[in-house]
Amino acid sequence: MMKEEKLRVRLEFGEAKADFEGDINEVLELTIKFLTQIYPNLRILQGITYAPDVVELAKKAADLIKVSDEGPILQSDLDAPAKDAICLALLGAYLGKMLGKLERDSMSTRGIARIIGKAQKTVSNEMPKLVSDGLVERTSEGEYHLTILGIKKAESLLEQYKK
Numbered sequence: 540m541m542k543e544e545k546l547r548v549r550l551e552f553g554e555a556k557a558d559f560e561g562d563i564n565e566v567l568e569l570t571i572k573f574l575t576q577i578y579p580n581l582r583i584l585q586g587i588t589y590a591p592d593v594v595e596l597a598k599k600a601a602d603l604i605k606v607s608d609e610g611p612i613l614q615s616d617l618d619a620p621a622k623d624a625i626c627l628a629l630l631g632a633y634l635g636k637m638l639g640k641l642e643r644d645s646m647s648t649r650g651i652a653r654i655i656g657k658a659q660k661t662v663s664n665e666m667p668k669l670v671s672d673g674l675v676e677r678t679s680e681g682e683y684h685l686t687i688l689g690i691k692k693a694e695s696l697l698e699q700y701k702k
Contacts, residue, residue: 545560545561545562546559546560546561546562546563546566547559547560547566548560548566548570550570550573550574552574552577553577555573555576555577557569557573559573564594589687589691591687591690591691591694593634593637593638596630596634596690596694596697597634597638599694599697599698600630600631600634600697602614602701603617603627603697603700603701604627604628604630604631604634605631606631606634606635606638606640606641607640608640608641610631610632610635610641610646610650610654611628611630611631611632611634611635611654612631612654613627613628613631613654613655617700619696619700621655621657621661621662621665622665622668622669623696623699623700624655624656624657625651625655625662625665625666625669625675626669626674626675626685626689626692626693626696627655627693627696627697627700628646628651628654628655629644629645629646629651629675629683629684629685629689629693630685630689630690630693630694630696630697631654632644632645632646632684632685633684633685633690643682643684644684644685645678645680645682645683645684646682646683646684647681647682647683648662648663648666648683650682651683666683669683669689670683673686673688673689674686674688674689674692675689
C-alpha cells in the first residue's frame with residue numbers, strides 16, 4: 540500500500556506566519572486564504588482572473604474526452620459542429636500535456652481531423668476563424684493549440700455537450 544504524501548508549507552509575510560500540511564488542494568486553499576487576509580486585493584484579483592484549474596477541467600472533461608499516449612480521444616457519439624469538436628480535441632491535447640501524458644499541447648490539422656472524424660479540409664477551413672476569434676494559435680511548427688480564451692470556450696462546451 541502506497542503512503543499518501545503530504546505537502547508541508549511555511550509562509551511568512553512580515554509579522555504574519557502560517558504553517559500548513561495536508562494534500563495539495565487543502566494546502567493551496569489555506570495558502571490562498573492566508574494571502575487574501577494579508578493582501579485583500581488578491582480576493583478581487585481572484586474574482587476577475589481566469590486561470591484554468593487543470594484537475595477540475597479534467598474532471599469535467601472525463602465524459603467527453605479521454606487522453607491516451609497517442610493523443611486525445613473524443614466520445615464517439617459526439618454530435619458537434621467542426622469548430623466545437625476542434626476546440627474539444629485541442630482541450631484534450633492541453634489536458635494531456637498539463638497532466639504529463641502528452642509531450643505537447645498542439646496538434647496538426649491531420650491529427651485533429653482524425654480525432655474528430657471530419658475531413659482534413661474541413662478542419663483547415665475552420666482554423667482561420669478560430670484563430671481570428673482568438674481561440675486557437677498556430678505554432679511555429681504549423682500545429683495549433685488553444686489560447687486561454689480557447690480553453691475557457693472549450694470549458695463551456697463541456698457543459699453544453701455533457702450527457
